[in-house]
Amino acid sequence: VGSEMARLLEAGDFAARKHKEQRRKDPEGTPYINHPIVEDTDTKFSEIEECFGVEVRRVVEEVTDDKTLPKAERKRLQVERAPVCSRRAKLVKLADKLYNLRDLNRCTPQGWSEERVQEYFRWAARVVSGLRGTS
Numbered sequence: 001v002g003s004e005m006a007r008l009l010e011a012g013d014f015a016a017r018k019h020k021e022q023r024r025k026d027p028e029g030t031p032y033i034n035h036p037i038v039e040d041t042d043t044k045f046s047e048i049e050e051c052f053g054v055e056v057r058r059v060v061e062e063v064t065d066d067k068t069l070p071k072a073e074r075k076r077l078q079v080e081r082a083p084v085c086s087r088r089a090k091l092v093k094l095a096d097k098l099y100n101l102r103d104l105n106r107c108t109p110q111g112w113s114e115e116r117v118q119e120y121f122r123w124a125a126r127v128v129s130g131l132r133g134t135s
Contacts, residue, residue, distance in 0.1 A: 007052075014051060018043050025109030038064045055088075062089035063096070075123055082130025090134040097124045 015033035018041040023029035037043045038060060049057035062085045065074040082093060101124055104117055 011052065011056075024103065025111065026103070026107045027110065036064055039067055059086065059088045059092060062086060063092050079123070079126045079130060082127050087134065090131045093127065094131050094134055097128050100124065 012033070015037060016031075018037055019031070019033045022032060022040060024032050037048070038045060045057050045061060048060050062081075065078070067074075069077070078093075082090070085093070101121065104120060108114070108117055
């Protein structure tokens, strides 16, 4: 258990360093760390594998959107892939959607209309629907 906790702290530190310049879109500009580290930072999959092993790399690959695709396509693929991704990827997706929805409920991001918030809730519900049975 001690080594698992050390590994978790190491991952948290890695993510915090990589995301140090990123902020949520709330009025406070709250700092955050998240799973799409390859999408949002200069991190490469090979670096994740080097630091955390091939299993973690695979999970990160599963939950990473292809930023070369249009946003609508990326969102569609998240819904489509949710039911068939690995258990670990499902847990990451579930945690991500839960945190985002709780955050949206707490505070609307700057520049977001109520309709955009509701649209996000509807889309997230479709993704989460594909994650049913994950525990």
